[in-house]
Amino acid sequence: MESSDTIKGRFPTLLSDVVSTNRNETIILLSDKTKLKTIVSEIKNHFDILFMLMVVDRPPKVFEMNYIFTSYSKNDILTLRVDIEHDDPSVDSISNLLGSADWEEREAYDMFGIDFKGHKDLRRVLLPEDWPGRPLRKDFEVTDEVRNWTGLDLKF
Amino acid sequence: MIYDFFYDFLAAHFSPLLSTIGSWLIVFIIGGLITLNVPIFLGWVDRKLSGRIQARYGPVYTGPFGLLQNVADVIKLMGKRFLTNQVIDPLIYNIVPIAIALLGFFMVFIIPWGNANLVLLYVPFNLLFIYIALAVSPLLVLLAGWGENNKYAMLGGFRGAAQITTYELSLLIVFISVALLSGSYDITTIAAAQSSVWYVLYLPITLVVFGISSLAVIERGPFDIPEATQELQAGWKIEYSGIRYGLFFIAEYVRLLVISMLIVYLFFGGGNGLFLPNYLWFWIKTSIVTIFMMSLRWVFNRPRIDQLINIGFNWLLPLAVVNLLIVGAVMFF
Amino acid sequence: MTEEIGANDFSYPGLGEMIFMKSENFIQSVMNWGRSRSLWPLTFGTKCCAMEMIPFGATKIDADRTGTLFVGDSPRQADLVLCSGTISKKMARRLLNAYEQMASPKYVIAVGACNISGGLFHDSYNSIEGIDRIMPVDVYIPGCPPRPEMFMDAVLVLQKLIKENKIKRYQDGIFGHNKG
């Protein structure tokens, strides 16, 4: 995993290693969320695409953002993990660096209410715009009220 | 001529005025019945044929061999409630299906049914009249697309107008070349002129041009672009429901039949043939041609509208014109 | 008391009334025959069940045998909603819209567990637990997803219901759709 070593070598203070149990995967932990764009633009030199963006809700403290990068030519997988505060869920958008982050960030906004600063079209992507609640947060309960609602009063 | 037959029959018993009215009435009823029954029967043939091509059965349960299937469709369409959006242009909206069905009726009325005598009403230059009945449809398509006040319908209407206008030019030139060769605009005369050699031997390319152009003009087969289900849902027919929608089937199948009959008349010698009687030959040929024209729809995919217009203007029209010039030169010298 | 006036009088149907009643019955049964034999579906397929709805129209089962012609056209020309697949809350309004755009008489077949009760996704936050919450349903097809043969069965059942004039919405009137 030379590429991930290179990335870590460039930002020794910001990045730290986490042991991964998955094949080909390297996990690096970013301590400062404001430096995300810098790191990602460095990662972009080694990896092609944002493979997926997983947000894990860990109340009451943090949202754990996992950016998984892969490329078309090699099997390496790089997971960049950055924690953001639960009270102030906002992080820089990387959608102008990597196009595949566009809808992924919209989905994270849709499901968790995370504000991606600098995203040019931050709307809900899966649910309607006036849908109440952020369903994938741990405090969202699928109550009878939610289930019985038919959605006929939604705007288009 | 069936009109004359009935007139003579009635004039022997009644006054001329009464027999004129009476024979008109009879002829209208016969024509109407034919117009209504052609789509019912041909629609059944179409569905069965598509089923056979696609390894299915087609209608089976409604009536013997599913023959009553389209009767059921007509009854259902008649029993549907009228429903459309609120912002249609009512006059245009309602006039288009009726006009299209009437054009079909008109063609049934003047085309000879296999024999010079088996025509409901004889009109001279009936080839030109049929051309007019075919060629007026872009106007109706455009009107329908406008009157329905639906974006899909309007796109379909524009497509239809462009496509039909393109192809009716080459259709007209084909008619002219055939008329030049035979020296007549009368369908039965043209057919009779082929008693020794069928025109398909003289004008094979014209036949191809005619086949493609006619399919494009009647929006049938692979060229149903104005009503492309997969792109525009139903194109310019999108807002029509109930019996208004049913009337379009009359136009579709009557025009298909007329086109097939014209191919037989103009290129395959009409009823000319050995051993068998004339009308039998004619109907054998027409059945084969109709089934061939129908099956084209099920084996080809539809081209794009700009590709179709390109083909029309860049290939078919020049081909037709060159053919016309050759025919003219041969006839002149 | 007013409706009891004349209750004890001798009354019988007049000739005109009898002809009218007979012809009404006759026309009604012919209409119902035509309607039952020509159910053009609006293929409202959203999910897995839609993938089984297509084989229902394709070679092996062949919906066209019963006159169920997949015209695939707009709702205006359809008679039957084959609502197959989970209806989410975003989709419910659209389903109702499509239903409202159809001309009466119109029938609904709810396909699959999701459309009957919510099925596998009954505890999801974004699915409708059965489409009979938002529109009338005539025939239900169980299964997750149902086999294509069951679509055929449902169409045959619906044909029987229409033929015997058992669809409550359309029982009145000479053309049978005064309420639609």
Added chain:
Amino acid sequence: MENKNRNKITINIGPVHPSTHGVLKFVVEIDQDTIKKVEPEIGFVHRGVEKMAEMKYFNSFMPIADKLDYISALNWEVLYATTVENALGITVPPRAIYIRTLMCEMQRMMSHLLFLAHMGEDLGNTTLFMWGFRERELLMDLTEEVSGGRLAPMYVSIGGLYYDLPEGFSERLLSTLNIIESKVKNEYKALSYENGLFKMRMVGVGVISKEQIVKYGITGPNIRASGVKRDIRKDDPYLAYDKVDFDVMTETAGDCYARFMVRVNEILESIKIIRQIIKDIPSGEVKVKVPWIFKIPPKYTFVRQETPRGEAAMYMVTNGDQKPYRLKIRAPSFYTIQAVKELFVGSKVADLVAILGSLDPVPGEIDR
């Protein structure tokens, strides 16, 4: 010239449209017949699968994994089962691995046959559509014979498979493969990929460039049609793919026709794989005993596999509970469908249908 927008029409294509392959919506701005701007809209079958995973036991989620991509259900079953097995740290018996490979390839063939059929339907050729389903039914019957289900087989269990293959299955499968091979090579050729009208609609339409692939993260047959030789089955082998011999099919043009041909070739390649697997399938058990309800220690598990639509992946976070703490699903179509913003622009309305069909999206997995 002051009224520049006078020719522009905005039309909504979808969500209920014959050729959107389910419920997708495109807000399309057209000038005459040319598309100027596209805004795709998704989420019409969003069922909250990721939330439901957090609410269910590991085993109970399997039928939902089935219905993510209902056209290639077995691939997703295998993907989910592999994720949980990796998290549990159990190994599956070799026979089960071989049978999983076989079923995955059968599912891939079914998916690609459906693609060919739908391509015909989108271009207005109903016969290709019907014929595609005729051949798909043969494989459907075999799937039903193995698992009892047609579309959602529920055949793969955590720890292996629910049942072994039935008696005489391989002979029936081989004869079916011969039928499909001859149909694809002869009948489909005449109707589609050697047909002039078909080529006229497909060649040169909707070209995906390498920049677009990287920009949107497209994977699967769509990029192999653009000349990117990338296939997880070959590059990062899972199941029994390292023990069989097959080629990664690529085309160079990147247009609709290339995408069609990649799928046609992949069907033939899958036939090759299945024939090899049937030959050297080992005997033995097909299942390791795993209790119905179990706990997985805190762990991050990442698995990616190649489904017929591209690279699918699952990232599962567990916290020692009986249910996953978070399950993130990567659906390849979710990324592919973003590319239509660029692909549709400049083409005709009729091409929209062809391009969308050739991308082969499945709303079920896009919306999850």
